[in-house]
Amino acid sequence: MGLPAYYSVSNPSSLVVLPISWDPLSNPYAKFRELITSQTGRGITFEYELFTQRSPNFIFTIPKPLLEAFETMYDDVVGSAFYFIPDIDVSPLDLLYVRIKDPTGFVIQPLGVFLYEGAPEQLFQYDLRLIAEIVAADIID
Numbered sequence: 001m002g003l004p005a006y007y008s009v010s011n012p013s014s015l016v017v018l019p020i021s022w023d024p025l026s027n028p029y030a031k032f033r034e035l036i037t038s039q040t041g042r043g044i045t046f047e048y049e050l051f052t053q054r055s056p057n058f059i060f061t062i063p064k065p066l067l068e069a070f071e072t073m074y075d076d077v078v079g080s081a082f083y084f085i086p087d088i089d090v091s092p093l094d095l096l097y098v099r100i101k102d103p104t105g106f107v108i109q110p111l112g113v114f115l116y117e118g119a120p121e122q123l124f125q126y127d128l129r130l131i132a133e134i135v136a137a138d139i140i141d
Contacts, residue, residue, distance in 0.1 A: 002089025004058070006073060009080045017088060018073065019066045022058040022128075028086050028094075030055045032131065054132040055101060058086070061111065063121045070126055074106040081133045101129040 001024075005017040022028075032055040038046045062070060076082075077100065084096045108124040116123065 002087040005085045005088045006077065007083040009077050009082050016073065019069050020060060020062060022060055026058045028056040028058065030057055051134060053134060054096070056096065056130050058128040060126045060128065062124050062126055063116045067124060071106050078103045084130060096130065097133045098130040099133060101131040
Protein backbone atom coordinates (compact mmCIF):
# COMPACT_ATOMS: atom_id res chain seq x y z
CA MET A 1 0.00 0.00 0.00
CA GLY A 2 1.41 3.35 -1.06
CA LEU A 3 1.23 6.75 0.56
CA PRO A 4 -1.88 8.96 0.47
CA ALA A 5 -1.80 12.49 -0.92
CA TYR A 6 -4.00 15.52 -1.42
CA TYR A 7 -4.09 18.65 -3.52
CA SER A 8 -3.66 21.71 -1.34
CA VAL A 9 -6.53 24.20 -1.29
CA SER A 10 -4.16 27.15 -0.87
CA ASN A 11 -2.00 25.96 -3.79
CA PRO A 12 -4.09 23.65 -6.04
CA SER A 13 -1.20 22.87 -8.37
CA SER A 14 0.83 21.21 -5.62
CA LEU A 15 0.34 17.59 -4.63
CA VAL A 16 1.14 17.05 -0.94
CA VAL A 17 2.14 13.48 -0.05
CA LEU A 18 1.46 12.41 3.53
CA PRO A 19 4.40 10.70 5.29
CA ILE A 20 2.58 7.55 6.42
CA SER A 21 -0.09 5.27 4.95
CA TRP A 22 -3.51 4.51 6.42
CA ASP A 23 -4.21 1.45 8.56
CA PRO A 24 -5.78 -1.72 7.12
CA LEU A 25 -8.78 -1.17 9.46
CA SER A 26 -9.80 1.84 7.35
CA ASN A 27 -12.84 1.71 5.10
CA PRO A 28 -12.13 3.59 1.85
CA TYR A 29 -15.31 2.26 0.20
CA ALA A 30 -17.98 3.26 2.74
CA LYS A 31 -21.18 4.84 1.42
CA PHE A 32 -23.75 7.17 2.95
CA ARG A 33 -27.39 7.03 1.81
CA GLU A 34 -29.82 9.90 2.32
CA LEU A 35 -33.46 8.80 2.44
CA ILE A 36 -36.72 10.74 2.51
CA THR A 37 -39.84 9.29 4.13
CA SER A 38 -43.36 10.06 2.96
CA GLN A 39 -46.58 8.96 4.61
CA THR A 40 -49.98 8.83 2.93
CA GLY A 41 -53.26 9.85 4.53
CA ARG A 42 -53.99 6.18 5.22
CA GLY A 43 -50.74 5.71 7.12
CA ILE A 44 -48.75 3.91 4.42
CA THR A 45 -45.08 4.89 4.60
CA PHE A 46 -42.77 5.08 1.60
CA GLU A 47 -39.00 5.62 1.66
CA TYR A 48 -37.22 7.12 -1.32
CA GLU A 49 -33.49 7.37 -1.82
CA LEU A 50 -32.41 10.96 -2.45
CA PHE A 51 -28.73 10.24 -3.09
CA THR A 52 -25.82 8.00 -2.23
CA GLN A 53 -22.43 9.45 -1.37
CA ARG A 54 -19.09 7.79 -0.88
CA SER A 55 -17.91 8.46 2.68
CA PRO A 56 -14.46 6.94 3.13
CA ASN A 57 -12.92 6.65 6.56
CA PHE A 58 -9.12 6.50 6.88
CA ILE A 59 -7.46 5.62 10.18
CA PHE A 60 -3.84 6.67 10.64
CA THR A 61 -1.46 5.60 13.41
CA ILE A 62 0.98 8.50 13.57
CA PRO A 63 4.21 8.92 15.55
CA LYS A 64 4.67 12.33 17.17
CA PRO A 65 7.36 13.58 14.71
CA LEU A 66 4.96 13.06 11.74
CA LEU A 67 1.92 14.59 13.41
CA GLU A 68 2.57 18.07 12.01
CA ALA A 69 2.00 16.94 8.41
CA PHE A 70 -1.54 15.78 9.26
CA GLU A 71 -2.32 18.90 11.27
CA THR A 72 -1.14 21.03 8.33
CA MET A 73 -3.41 19.04 6.00
CA TYR A 74 -6.39 19.55 8.29
CA ASP A 75 -5.77 23.31 8.59
CA ASP A 76 -5.40 23.62 4.82
CA VAL A 77 -8.52 21.74 3.74
CA VAL A 78 -11.08 22.15 6.55
CA GLY A 79 -14.29 23.68 5.24
CA SER A 80 -13.28 23.29 1.60
CA ALA A 81 -13.70 20.59 -1.00
CA PHE A 82 -10.39 19.09 -2.08
CA TYR A 83 -8.93 16.20 -4.05
CA PHE A 84 -7.68 13.25 -1.97
CA ILE A 85 -5.73 10.28 -3.33
CA PRO A 86 -5.77 7.24 -1.00
CA ASP A 87 -2.76 5.60 -2.69
CA ILE A 88 -0.44 7.40 -5.13
CA ASP A 89 1.19 4.13 -6.24
CA VAL A 90 -2.01 2.67 -7.74
CA SER A 91 -2.66 3.06 -11.44
CA PRO A 92 -5.13 4.47 -12.37
CA LEU A 93 -5.35 6.88 -9.43
CA ASP A 94 -8.45 6.78 -7.26
CA LEU A 95 -8.99 10.54 -7.12
CA LEU A 96 -11.70 11.54 -4.62
CA TYR A 97 -13.32 14.99 -4.53
CA VAL A 98 -14.24 15.26 -0.84
CA ARG A 99 -14.70 17.38 2.27
CA ILE A 100 -13.90 16.58 5.88
CA LYS A 101 -17.13 15.09 7.25
CA ASP A 102 -16.99 16.41 10.84
CA PRO A 103 -14.90 19.60 10.92
CA THR A 104 -14.84 19.81 14.74
CA GLY A 105 -11.11 20.32 14.99
CA PHE A 106 -7.98 18.25 14.61
CA VAL A 107 -8.78 15.47 17.09
CA ILE A 108 -6.22 12.77 17.83
CA GLN A 109 -6.23 9.97 20.37
CA PRO A 110 -3.02 8.99 22.18
CA LEU A 111 -2.30 5.27 21.91
CA GLY A 112 0.78 5.07 24.12
CA VAL A 113 4.52 4.78 23.71
CA PHE A 114 5.76 2.15 21.24
CA LEU A 115 8.95 1.41 19.34
CA TYR A 116 9.04 3.32 16.06
CA GLU A 117 12.13 2.88 13.88
CA GLY A 118 14.03 1.46 16.85
CA ALA A 119 13.26 4.24 19.34
CA PRO A 120 10.39 4.69 21.81
CA GLU A 121 7.88 7.14 20.40
CA GLN A 122 4.41 8.42 21.37
CA LEU A 123 1.84 7.17 18.83
CA PHE A 124 -1.50 8.81 18.06
CA GLN A 125 -4.56 7.69 16.12
CA TYR A 126 -6.16 10.11 13.68
CA ASP A 127 -9.51 9.24 12.12
CA LEU A 128 -9.92 11.10 8.82
CA ARG A 129 -13.62 10.96 7.92
CA LEU A 130 -14.42 12.26 4.47
CA ILE A 131 -17.61 12.75 2.49
CA ALA A 132 -17.67 12.90 -1.30
CA GLU A 133 -18.99 15.99 -2.96
CA ILE A 134 -22.15 15.42 -4.98
CA VAL A 135 -21.45 16.19 -8.61
CA ALA A 136 -24.27 17.90 -10.46
CA ALA A 137 -25.96 15.69 -13.05
CA ASP A 138 -25.98 16.65 -16.69
CA ILE A 139 -29.44 17.31 -18.09
CA ILE A 140 -29.94 15.69 -21.46
CA ASP A 141 -32.53 17.14 -23.85
